[in-house]
Amino acid sequence: MSIQERTAEMLERWLRERDMYDKYDDTGKLWLTREGTPYSTSSLGYLIKRLCGEAGISTESRKVTWYSIRHSVGTYMTREEDLAAAQA
Secondary structure: OOOOHHHHHHHHHHHHHHOOOHHHOOOOOOOOOOOOOOOOHHHHHHHHHHHHHHHOOOOOOOOOOHHHHHHHHHHHHHHHOOHHHHHO
16 A cells, blocks of 8 residues: 555654553554553544544534545545555
C-alpha cells in the first residue's frame, strides 16, 4: 500500500517507542488503550471525534467514523493501485 513518506516515518518512530511499553510485550496490536486493551468501535469513535476537534475539523454535518476512514483509504488505494490491491 502506498502511504506518504512522512506517515511511514511516524509509524517507524511509533514502533520504536512502542517497544518501551510493557503492555505491548505479548501482543502484535499496533495501538492499545490506556488499560492495555484493543480499541473497540465505541472507543475508536470517541477518539476520532476528539482528534477532529483538536484539528479544528467540524463533525457536525458529516458522519466521521473509523469505517469512513477505512473507506477513504480504500478509495485512495484503488486510485493508486487497483481494486484487487484495495480488497487485499
